[in-house]
Amino acid sequence: MNPGGGLDATVEVTRGDFRLRADVGIPPGGVLAVLGPNGSGKSTLLECIAGLRHPHGGSVTLGDRTLTDVARGVHIPPHRRGIGVLGQAPLLFPHCTAQDNVAFGPRARGAGRAAARKVAREWMERLAVAELAARKPHQLSGGQAQRVALARTLADEPGLVLLDEPLAALDADAGPAMRAVLGRVLRDGDAARCGLLVTHDPLDALTLADSVIVLSDGAVVERGATREVLAAPRTPFTARIAGLNLVTGRAVAGGLRTVDGAVLSAASCDGVPVGSPAVAVFPPGNVAVHPGHPAQGRGAGNHSNSGSAVVESLEPHGSVVRVRIGVPHDSPEHAWVAGLTADVAPAAVAELGLEPGHPVEVAVPADAVGVHEAFTGRS
Numbered sequence: 001m002n003p004g005g006g007l008d009a010t011v012e013v014t015r016g017d018f019r020l021r022a023d024v025g026i027p028p029g030g031v032l033a034v035l036g037p038n039g040s041g042k043s044t045l046l047e048c049i050a051g052l053r054h055p056h057g058g059s060v061t062l063g064d065r066t067l068t069d070v071a072r073g074v075h076i077p078p079h080r081r082g083i084g085v086l087g088q089a090p091l092l093f094p095h096c097t098a099q100d101n102v103a104f105g106p107r108a109r110g111a112g113r114a115a116a117r118k119v120a121r122e123w124m125e126r127l128a129v130a131e132l133a134a135r136k137p138h139q140l141s142g143g144q145a146q147r148v149a150l151a152r153t154l155a156d157e158p159g160l161v162l163l164d165e166p167l168a169a170l171d172a173d174a175g176p177a178m179r180a181v182l183g184r185v186l187r188d189g190d191a192a193r194c195g196l197l198v199t200h201d202p203l204d205a206l207t208l209a210d211s212v213i214v215l216s217d218g219a220v221v222e223r224g225a226t227r228e229v230l231a232a233p234r235t236p237f238t239a240r241i242a243g244l245n246l247v248t249g250r251a252v253a254g255g256l257r258t259v260d261g262a263v264l265s266a267a268s269c270d271g272v273p274v275g276s277p278a279v280a281v282f283p284p285g286n287v288a289v290h291p292g293h294p295a296q297g298r299g300a301g302n303h304s305n306s307g308s309a310v311v312e313s314l315e316p317h318g319s320v321v322r323v324r325i326g327v328p329h330d331s332p333e334h335a336w337v338a339g340l341t342a343d344v345a346p347a348a349v350a351e352l353g354l355e356p357g358h359p360v361e362v363a364v365p366a367d368a369v370g371v372h373e374a375f376t377g378r379s
């Protein structure tokens, strides 16, 4: 079964006190990443699209097929939706060989043994697991098993592939290999298939998806092209996963006034109307940290935004040390600095004597700051 076409879904569902209301569109051949903090409703959305959960309102269409239409009482069962699901665990049939696992879908759709085996071999070759065909699942590594599971999902010719954190359980070697394989098949230009990927990793979103939605507390709070959303995040969650600093406030000419009344200068303001809710975004690599008080600050020139703070914590982050900033209780006017991160070279951390609890001055050059309109309501 390959219904083809894109996905259009509007889903409303409640689970206890939690309410999800989200709409999702994926064009034919497109891949959408769904990001969001724990408990924001990602799995619930996925389950409604897969047909595993009945929404209380809304509809799901894939290509020209209506899979769910609450108003009309339509609910196609999961196995007849033409949707493939791959989660963190491969969930292969333990007593079947890898090849028989992959051939399962074609066989179930009525293909003869030889034809199903041919389809299975083609997919296993594409996913670089053909040489594992005769192995049983317990003879596969985690990464190999997950690639076989992906082959099994795709051999079923789904019109939509739902990927729920498919790399999360893989180790540091297997993860990148699986990401590369996934990227190849998701981007193979096959307009008969679209994809939806739930992930916590911005790298997955950047490398595997064209567009992204961010869920927060059951609502879509950001949506757009992946690069644009991650380059200009409008919610603290997106900024954190994108590794960027984000300060909320209202736009003023040439910058942003924080909720505490501090004014940050920015190099670009993205056409945000003065007075509207806005966020200032800047990377940790552009935040300078110096010991001492603002009055003694180096680098707090006219075009730099500065505040007095304390070092809250230091943690290794690749080749740099990520310094997390806190604010002493007697400096409420610098509250915007709280929670910022600065990436500092290890040698500089030693030279400056940075340690948790030490007072520091934080400076952010206006050149590094972009101001973007903030998301202000439910979609």
Ligand SMILES: Nc1ncnc2c1ncn2[C@@H]1O[C@H](COP(=O)(O)OP(=O)(O)OP(=O)(O)O)[C@@H](O)[C@H]1O
Residues within 6 Å of the ligand: 015, 016, 017, 018, 036, 037, 038, 039, 040, 041, 042, 043, 044, 045
């Ligand atoms: N069994 C349940 N009964 C009632 N409410 C539930 C149940 N499971 C989840 N919920 C509610 O639904 C909300 C959304 O859960 P969901 O699993 O969809 O979030 P998620 O974004 O996938 O989270 P995670 O990233 O942790 O997997 C939760 O915040 C919780 O309040």
